[in-house]
Amino acid sequence: MADLAKPLPQFTPGSEPYWDALSNHELRLQRCHACGTFRFYPSPMCHAPDCMGLDYDWAEVSGRGEVYTYTVVHRPVSEAWVDDTPYVIAMIRLDEGPVMMSNVVDCEPADVRIGLPVEVVFRDLAEGVTLPCFRPAS
Amino acid sequence: MAEYNKPVPGVTPDSKEYWEGCRRHELLIQRCTECGHHRFYPGPICQAFDCLSMDFEWVRSSGKGTVYTLTVVVRAPNEMWADLAPYALVLIELDEGPVMFSRAVDIPAFDVKIGMRMEVVFEDLTDEVTLPFFRPIAAPEA
Amino acid sequence: MIETLSREAAIIGIGSTEMRNPDGRSGMSLYMEAIKNAMEEAELTKSDIDGFLVYPPNGSMRFHTELTEQLGSANFGKSLCDFPLVGGLMVGLAVNKARSAVFHDQCKNVIVVGGGTWRSSSHRTPIGLSGVDLSESIYHSREPISMEYEFPYGLHLPALAAMVTQRHMQEFGTTSEQLAAIAVAARKHAALNERALLRTPISVDDVLSSRMIAEPLHLLDCSYIADGASAFIVTSAERARDAVQEPVWILGSGQAQSFQHMGHLCRGSDSEFDLVRTVGKIAAGQAFTQAGLGPEDVDVAELNDSFTTTVLLQLEDYGFCAKGEAGDFVADGRLELGGALPLNTHGGLLSEGDNGLGNSIPALIEAVTQLRGDAGERQVEGAEVAMVSGVSESLSSYSVALLGRN
Numbered sequence: 001m002a003d004l005a006k007p008l009p010q011f012t013p014g015s016e017p018y019w020d021a022l023s024n025h026e027l028r029l030q031r032c033h034a035c036g037t038f039r040f041y042p043s044p045m046c047h048a049p050d051c052m053g054l055d056y057d058w059a060e061v062s063g064r065g066e067v068y069t070y071t072v073v074h075r076p077v078s079e080a081w082v083d084d085t086p087y088v089i090a091m092i093r094l095d096e097g098p099v100m101m102s103n104v105v106d107c108e109p110a111d112v113r114i115g116l117p118v119e120v121v122f123r124d125l126a127e128g129v130t131l132p133c134f135r136p137a138s
Numbered sequence: 139m140a141e142y143n144k145p146v147p148g149v150t151p152d153s154k155e156y157w158e159g160c161r162r163h164e165l166l167i168q169r170c171t172e173c174g175h176h177r178f179y180p181g182p183i184c185q186a187f188d189c190l191s192m193d194f195e196w197v198r199s200s201g202k203g204t205v206y207t208l209t210v211v212v213r214a215p216n217e218m219w220a221d222l223a224p225y226a227l228v229l230i231e232l233d234e235g236p237v238m239f240s241r242a243v244d245i246p247a248f249d250v251k252i253g254m255r256m257e258v259v260f261e262d263l264t265d266e267v268t269l270p271f272f273r274p275i276a277a278p279e280a
Numbered sequence: 281m282i283e284t285l286s287r288e289a290a291i292i293g294i295g296s297t298e299m300r301n302p303d304g305r306s307g308m309s310l311y312m313e314a315i316k317n318a319m320e321e322a323e324l325t326k327s328d329i330d331g332f333l334v335y336p337p338n339g340s341m342r343f344h345t346e347l348t349e350q351l352g353s354a355n356f357g358k359s360l361c362d363f364p365l366v367g368g369l370m371v372g373l374a375v376n377k378a379r380s381a382v383f384h385d386q387c388k389n390v391i392v393v394g395g396g397t398w399r400s401s402s403h404r405t406p407i408g409l410s411g412v413d414l415s416e417s418i419y420h421s422r423e424p425i426s427m428e429y430e431f432p433y434g435l436h437l438p439a440l441a442a443m444v445t446q447r448h449m450q451e452f453g454t455t456s457e458q459l460a461a462i463a464v465a466a467r468k469h470a471a472l473n474e475r476a477l478l479r480t481p482i483s484v485d486d487v488l489s490s491r492m493i494a495e496p497l498h499l500l501d502c503s504y505i506a507d508g509a510s511a512f513i514v515t516s517a518e519r520a521r522d523a524v525q526e527p528v529w530i531l532g533s534g535q536a537q538s539f540q541h542m543g544h545l546c547r548g549s550d551s552e553f554d555l556v557r558t559v560g561k562i563a564a565g566q567a568f569t570q571a572g573l574g575p576e577d578v579d580v581a582e583l584n585d586s587f588t589t590t591v592l593l594q595l596e597d598y599g600f601c602a603k604g605e606a607g608d609f610v611a612d613g614r615l616e617l618g619g620a621l622p623l624n625t626h627g628g629l630l631s632e633g634d635n636g637l638g639n640s641i642p643a644l645i646e647a648v649t650q651l652r653g654d655a656g657e658r659q660v661e662g663a664e665v666a667m668v669s670g671v672s673e674s675l676s677s678y679s680v681a682l683l684g685r686n
Binding site for chain 1: 388431436438439443446450493495496666
């Protein structure tokens with residue numbers, strides 16, 4: 001049933017290295033050459049205050065972080081998510097600094113709390129499309 | 139009915155009655171019930187100067203009008219229209235006042251002139267959509 | 281210098297449609313009705329309105345010409361037209377821009393219009409929050425970049441606000457009961473407003489027992505999606521003195537935006553702002569400075585309540601109470617008519633209805649109604665100063681206007 005498909009990420013120009021790394025089950029973020037700051041989401045210029053660096057590399061990160069905030073969704077966004085409900089959407093603060101949205105998986109929603117240590121786990125959605133999710137750190 | 143290979147109009151809540159009229163081969167325009175001003179294209183509010191009435195009735199246009207201006211399209215916008223070119227796109231000033239966009243039919247494109255008297259003719263494009271075109275009025279008008 | 285703009289422009293006409301659209305009328309039709317009602321109330325003609333700021337109900341970037349065509353007058357808006365396509369910034373930006381245009385004599389009268397057909401144009405699904413597929417509203421309102429990094433996780437608007445709420449609860453001990461008090465006050469006011477869609481009084485328990493949408497937000501913590509349009513007309517101080525309606529003066533306005541993505545909104549290590557410390561503080565600061573007023577001068581507040589949390593954050597960031605104390609502040613009926621700070625006296629987005637784009641205009645219209653003394657049963661006695669606000673869907677952008685009685 002096509003109607004029930006979850007939306008796949010729509011790639012934008014410049015983000016290919018991010019998604020390519022994910023399909024190899026690696027989490028790589030941009031790191032500024034000038035000041036060393038990691039950033040997410042992928043973008044052309046360093047986000048650090050007082051840095052306007054345009055040069056960067058895609059550096060692998062630890063995949064570890066903690067829950068900054070979260071919600072347990074009981075009313076899904078569309079029918080595609082009914083079977084997953086309730087599910088956890090969370091903001092994960094990575095050890096390297098950036099904060100990213102994700103799902104917390106492989107645990108009971110009730111066990112999620114702010115500050116919970118988590119680690120990345122890769123979910124293959126389709127050929128060449130892998131989504132980074134997080135589970136409680138082992 | 140042969141497969142129609144060109145875009146068909148999108149219908150809005152404001153234009154539903156108009157397109158239903160076309161299917162019955164009736165050219166409907168709106169008439170403000172407060173000031174009597176006719177309007178086209180379909181819209182929710184009177185377009186006369188200093189009238190803001192939203193009350194109107196659908197009335198049947200005579201379907202007669204005059205070529206206000208035109209162009210003959212020689213180089214079609216894309217392949218879809220190539221079989222029609224050259225064709226005359228016309229702005230018809232209806233006798234009731236409003237000006238509408240259309241295409242001249244039943245006349246060689248280069249013979250269409252500003253000021254020419256025209257009348258509406260309907261063509262059923264699909265089972266759902268009928269479009270008004272304009273052709274020269276053959277007989278002398280009374 | 282900036283203070284001189286206080287009372288240099290006034291609102292002299294307001295107009296609205298109903299918040300419901302059972303016949304499935306077009307967005308254009310609703311807009312025309314709102315414009316007509318505002319113009320007729322102000323006794324202005326099409327050629328008197330030489331500026332307009334509109335939120336296109338159909339998303340069309342040609343809406344300015346569609347609008348003038350519908351009115352049949354090229355004189356309508358001949359000196360200024362623009363689209364304040366800035367979500368929650370709309371009300372502050374529109375007030376600011378309209379005031380500037382009439383103050384500098386670029387325009388005589390500027391009309392601001394917003395609204396839409398959020399409810400009737402949404403795809404219906406059997407699982408709906410009030411029957412509406414939340415994906416429709418959010419997918420259409422976001423840039424593609426969000427589709428890349430946020431939507432694959434099953435995100436909707438209430439989930440964004442829920443994550444903000446969770447943070448507020450964690451840091452300040454705010455409770456669901458406290459949030460519910462905001463919804464209860466809104467509903468109490470809606471019961472006195474014939475335009476409101478939800479008018480049956482509710483209790484804190486009703487809010488807490490309504491279905492959970494995204495923890496900790498319940499159904500009744502969320503706005504009620506509606507159709508409708510509303511408009512207001514701004515003119516210069518000089519013209520306002522001859523206006524048919526009692527003018528309501530623009531005392532100040534402000535706007536500030538932060539970031540698009542939640543990941544960036546969460547930052548805070550390198551700035552004073554994060555999910556629960558918003559740039560609303562900047563927006564309100566600008567407005568208060570222009571007006572030469574402070575939070576203690578506000579008699580009635582018509583603040584964006586897309587969620588109960590939205591109100592909570594604004595009360596703190598606008599300075600009505602200290603950071604972290606809004607939970608206590610909203611208790612004991614303080615926000616209800618007769619309380620110290622009557623808030624959303626029309627019922628707000630929670631109970632009057634949320635017509636989507638430009639949903640901050642109904643709040644402004646209620647503020648004008650209050651300051652004219654025309655609010656009937658829900659009149660705040662002696663209201664001299666009103667605050668109006670708009671807030672974006674991810675609670676990242678804020679705009680504020682301060683209005684004053686003649």
